[in-house]
Amino acid sequence: MARRAKGASEINAGSMADIAFLLLIFFLVTTTMDVDTGLARKLPPMPDEDIQQDDSQILAKNIYVVLVNSSDQLLVEGELMDISQLRAGARAFINNNGRDPELSDNPQKAIISLQNDRGTSYDMYIQVQNELAAAYHELRDARSLNKYGMKFNDLAKDKQKEIRKEYPQKISEAEPKNIGGE
Amino acid sequence: MRETTIMVKQSMPDATEIKKLEKKSLVSYIYIGAPVERMQGTYGTKARIQLNDAFATVDDIAQFITTERAARDEKEVPFMTTSIKADKDTRMGIVTDVKQELRKANALKLNYSTRKRVVQE
Numbered sequence: 001m002a003r004r005a006k007g008a009s010e011i012n013a014g015s016m017a018d019i020a021f022l023l024l025i026f027f028l029v030t031t032t033m034d035v036d037t038g039l040a041r042k043l044p045p046m047p048d049e050d051i052q053q054d055d056s057q058i059l060a061k062n063i064y065v066v067l068v069n070s071s072d073q074l075l076v077e078g079e080l081m082d083i084s085q086l087r088a089g090a091r092a093f094i095n096n097n098g099r100d101p102e103l104s105d106n107p108q109k110a111i112i113s114l115q116n117d118r119g120t121s122y123d124m125y126i127q128v129q130n131e132l133a134a135a136y137h138e139l140r141d142a143r144s145l146n147k148y149g150m151k152f153n154d155l156a157k158d159k160q161k162e163i164r165k166e167y168p169q170k171i172s173e174a175e176p177k178n179i180g181g182e
Numbered sequence: 183m184r185e186t187t188i189m190v191k192q193s194m195p196d197a198t199e200i201k202k203l204e205k206k207s208l209v210s211y212i213y214i215g216a217p218v219e220r221m222q223g224t225y226g227t228k229a230r231i232q233l234n235d236a237f238a239t240v241d242d243i244a245q246f247i248t249t250e251r252a253a254r255d256e257k258e259v260p261f262m263t264t265s266i267k268a269d270k271d272t273r274m275g276i277v278t279d280v281k282q283e284l285r286k287a288n289a290l291k292l293n294y295s296t297r298k299r300v301v302q303e
Binding site for chain 2: 036037038039040041042043044045046116117118119120121122123125126127129130133134137175176178
C-alpha cells in the first residue's frame, strides 16, 4: 500500500521506440513510390490533308526497313534477324557513309522505318524501340567522345544539339498491319 | 505516391535507354492492360484503357487530353507529356489506336513507361 501511494505506477515505455521504429519500417516498405522512367518519343503531327507528302525522293538504300510480325519475329531489310543483332545492324546502316552501296549515304539521310503488326506484343515493340534508340545513342556517344572527349550526356546543351544534328534520330513508324489479328 | 487505383495489370517492360520523367505535374497517364484479376469477372480479360480512375475507350482520349490541358496553365501546355503505362503482354493494336488519338489531339510528347533493365555482363 505504501508503495502505491507514491504515485501512479509508470508504464514500461522501454519498447515504445522499437514499436515506432517497426511501424516506420513497415510503412517505408509498403508505400509504393512511382518510379517514372521510360522511353521518350515524339509523335509526328497529323499530316495536312491538303499537302500530299512526296516520299519518292528518298532512295531505298537510305531506308532501313524493320518489320515485326504478330509472333514477335523481326524482319530487317528482308531478312530474319534476332533482336540481339538489331543494334549492331542499325549502327552499321546509319554510320555507313556510303561505304556499302546497299546501306545509307550518311547519317543525316538515314531513316529507319518501323512497322509492326497489331498483334505484336508491347514488350517486343519496346525492345525494338530500345535497340534503335541505343544504336543512335552509341553513335552519338562515339562521335562526342571523338570530338569533345566527353560522353554525349555530359556535353553542354549546344554541343549536344550539334551532335544531334550530325546523327538525327529518324525513326518513322508506319501504320501497323493487321495480318496476325489481335 | 499513387493517386489513382490501377485497375489494369501493370508489369512494365524493361529498357536501357530510359529517361526520368521530369515535372510530374505536367504528366498525364494512360494505363493500358488486361483488367486485374478481381475485375475480370465484370470486365473480362481483354486489354483495356484506364484514364484516371475509370475504364475508358479510345474515343475518350481526346476529351481526357482536353481536360488535362484545361487543368494546367496555358504556358505549360507545350511541355505536357503523356505517359503510356502499358502492360508488356498488351498487343500493339490498342497502343497504336491510343497513339493515333494522341496525334489527333496534338499531344505529341510521349513517354513509354519502362523499368530500368539490369544489365548482366
